[in-house]
Amino acid sequence: xxxxxxxATVVLFTIAILYIKGCxxxxxxxxxx
Amino acid sequence: xxLNGWLQIILFxxxxxxxxxxxxxxxxxxxERRKTWxxxxxxxxxxxxxxxxxxxxxxxxxxxxxTLAVLVFSAVTLVLTYxxxxxxxxxxxxxxxxxxxxxxxxxxxxxSFTTNTNWQSYSPESTMSYxxxxxxxxxxxxxxxxxxxxxxxxxxxxxxxxxxxxLGNFWVDLTRGTLWVLLPLSTVLAIALVSQGVVQNLRPYxxxxxxxxxxxxxxxxxxxxxxxxxxxxxxxxxPVASQEAIKMLGTNGGGFFNxxxxxxxxxxxxxxxxxxxxxxFLIPAGLTVTLGQMVGSPRHGxxxxxxxxxxxLAGVLTCYWAESQVSPLIHGADQHVSLSQSGGNMEGxxxxxxxxxxALFATVTTDASCGAVNAAHDSFTPLGGxxxxxxxxxxxxxxxxxxxxLYGMLIFVVMAVFIAxxxxxxxxxxxxxxxxxxxxxxxxxxxxxxxxxxLVFSAISVLSPSFGLSSLTNHGPHGLSEILYAYTSATGNxxxxxxxxxxxxxxxNTTLGIAMFVGRFLMLIPMLAIAGNxxxxxxxxxxxxxFPVTTPLFTVLLTSVIVIVGALTFFPAxxxxxxxxxxxxxxxxxx
Numbered sequence: 001x002x003x004x005x006x007x008a009t010v011v012l013f014t015i016a017i018l019y020i021k022g023c024x025x026x027x028x029x030x031x032x033x
Numbered sequence: 034x035x036l037n038g039w040l041q042i043i044l045f046x047x048x049x050x051x052x053x054x055x056x057x058x059x060x061x062x063x064x065e066r067r068k069t070w071x072x073x074x075x076x077x078x079x080x081x082x083x084x085x086x087x088x089x090x091x092x093x094x095x096x097x098x099x100t101l102a103v104l105v106f107s108a109v110t111l112v113l114t115y116x117x118x119x120x121x122x123x124x125x126x127x128x129x130x131x132x133x134x135x136x137x138x139x140x141x142x143x144x145s146f147t148t149n150t151n152w153q154s155y156s157p158e159s160t161m162s163y164x165x166x167x168x169x170x171x172x173x174x175x176x177x178x179x180x181x182x183x184x185x186x187x188x189x190x191x192x193x194x195x196x197x198x199x200l201g202n203f204w205v206d207l208t209r210g211t212l213w214v215l216l217p218l219s220t221v222l223a224i225a226l227v228s229q230g231v232v233q234n235l236r237p238y239x240x241x242x243x244x245x246x247x248x249x250x251x252x253x254x255x256x257x258x259x260x261x262x263x264x265x266x267x268x269x270x271x272p273v274a275s276q277e278a279i280k281m282l283g284t285n286g287g288g289f290f291n292x293x294x295x296x297x298x299x300x301x302x303x304x305x306x307x308x309x310x311x312x313x314f315l316i317p318a319g320l321t322v323t324l325g326q327m328v329g330s331p332r333h334g335x336x337x338x339x340x341x342x343x344x345x346l347a348g349v350l351t352c353y354w355a356e357s358q359v360s361p362l363i364h365g366a367d368q369h370v371s372l373s374q375s376g377g378n379m380e381g382x383x384x385x386x387x388x389x390x391x392a393l394f395a396t397v398t399t400d401a402s403c404g405a406v407n408a409a410h411d412s413f414t415p416l417g418g419x420x421x422x423x424x425x426x427x428x429x430x431x432x433x434x435x436x437x438x439l440y441g442m443l444i445f446v447v448m449a450v451f452i453a454x455x456x457x458x459x460x461x462x463x464x465x466x467x468x469x470x471x472x473x474x475x476x477x478x479x480x481x482x483x484x485x486x487x488l489v490f491s492a493i494s495v496l497s498p499s500f501g502l503s504s505l506t507n508h509g510p511h512g513l514s515e516i517l518y519a520y521t522s523a524t525g526n527x528x529x530x531x532x533x534x535x536x537x538x539x540x541x542n543t544t545l546g547i548a549m550f551v552g553r554f555l556m557l558i559p560m561l562a563i564a565g566n567x568x569x570x571x572x573x574x575x576x577x578x579x580f581p582v583t584t585p586l587f588t589v590l591l592t593s594v595i596v597i598v599g600a601l602t603f604f605p606a607x608x609x610x611x612x613x614x615x616x617x618x619x620x621x622x623x624x
Contacts, residue, residue: 009115020097023558023559
């Protein structure tokens with residue numbers, strides 16, 4: 001169970017870091033959409 | 034409702050108004066690194082911390098770096114708390130020899146305190162050792178509040194700065210917020226609370242012998258009833274005052290005892306109750322003044338303060354009115370207020386606080402993201418209990434959590450300015466910055482994540498008799514309210530429990546933990562992205578089409594946007610919960 005929750009923590013923070021990248025890239029998206 | 038009750042509510046608000054400006058101006062000095070009277074003591078501590086940790090205070094961070102620093106700090110402290118909880122039986126300051134906390138509960142609690150939620154699926158005095166309470170949990174009360182404070186300051190810098198790529202240094206903001214704001218205030222408040230009788234010790238629990246023994250009948254797992262005679266009562270002790278102070282000032286809300294601020298050792302007198310409510314609103318109210326000063330428009334800060342005040346007044350008025358009503362299901366008893374009784378609904382309320390201070394506390398603790406309680410929200414009337422829920426559903430922007438309330442409100446300001454721009458047919462502007470598509474997209478992302486988490490998890494729980502409904506005490510619309518409140522409280526990082534739901538299960542511990550995580554981290558990311566984008570923009574002079582953000586009209590528009598967004602999103606769920614329960618109660622049904 002400890003390993004499971006450690007993994008869950010890693011996954012959630014990884015999603016958050018990817019989310020930062022996503023928000024940053026949203027800005028440079030082409031404007032023709 | 035009584036004159037006495039209203040006078041107490043007015044006194045409370047007058048004190049908030051009186052204290053907001055000096056604290057707000059002080060925080061400007063702290064975060065702009067100007068001189069303060071605490072510098073001789075704190076500057077050496079600050080320098081030492083930077084030297085030990087290798088922080089270069091002059092280095093500025095882009096919004097992505099700032100956010101990453103928040104995440105790294107939160108991840109490390111989350112894991113640290115999890116480890117302390119799991120290993121507490123091997124660690125010191127555990128005079129009751131409490132066992133290690135179960136993995137799912139330890140994770141839920143670690144996430145809960147890291148995210149400033151302080152949701153507690155456990156009874157603290159029988160689960161957490163003194164060391165866990167002090168090192169694992171109380172430290173988070175400081176850190177999570179300081180993180181919120183830093184985030185709000187970063188957002189304000191984003192508005193105030195022109196053509197810059199950076200928002201400040203997270204480590205500096207975190208350190209200065211803790212040392213200059215939270216530590217001094219909590220020290221003063223802790224001493225004031227001790228003067229009122231809040232305990233502060235590291236003793237083992239006391240055992241009191243009952244004057245009359247009590248017989249308790251329980252049913253075992255195999256269905257056989259057994260009777261136990263109880264002759265003693267355990268009276269929990271602990272370092273309560275020091276944790277109580279930061280629990281309120283940091284809008285954390287996690288009680289040292291299960292009964293939270295209804296417990297006589299946590300909140301013994303009406304004066305300690307007033308101090309605790311003031312402590313919740315103190316920093317968030319001060320931050321509106323900080324906003325006005327740092328962006329060079331003090332009147333804008335007061336306009337935001339006014340919008341918050343209107344929503345606060347609406348909440349407390351509704352809650353106080355609802356709780357003062359007589360129950361239609363009780364016949365033949367005088368329920369009206371008189372010199373000998375409070376009248377109205379006193380179920381789940383402390384007699385020393387009465388209806389006015391219970392309704393006010395419930396409103397204040399959910400306007401902010403505190404979550405401390407001095408009454409059982411589950412025992413409120415349907416409409417009275419709906420007020421705390423609605424306060425959280427609006428995003429806790431009525432003064433709100435430390436920092437989180439202000440940046441949440443500023444997201445609504447962006448939306449209000451955008452809508453005002455659409456009304457006059459021009460590009461919206463906010464304090465000289467054009468609000469463009471990117472800002473609005475991110476603001477909508479911020480606003481949509483919140484209901485998505487609440488409604489999806491609530492729906493799954495309601496549909497599942499095995500792991501969702503099985504934790505309920507009440508059925509019907511009241512049961513829906515209990516589940517909806519739990520996910521609302523978790524996602525809003527409030528932490529108060531409606532009650533009636535037993536959440537210490539694998540399903541609720543895990544999903545509430547995810548809700549708390551998303552409600553904190555996935556919402557602060559778009560917020561900081563907006564701040565970073567605003568900081569990089571040019572400043573344009575106001576024109577005839579600029580919507581001023583310092584006028585009563587702006588306050589009304591901002592308040593309307595908040596209410597409409599909240600109403601459109603959550604009205605269907607509320608109508609199936611507390612509103613339906615209210616109507617059925619009038620028809621003679623209770624749940």
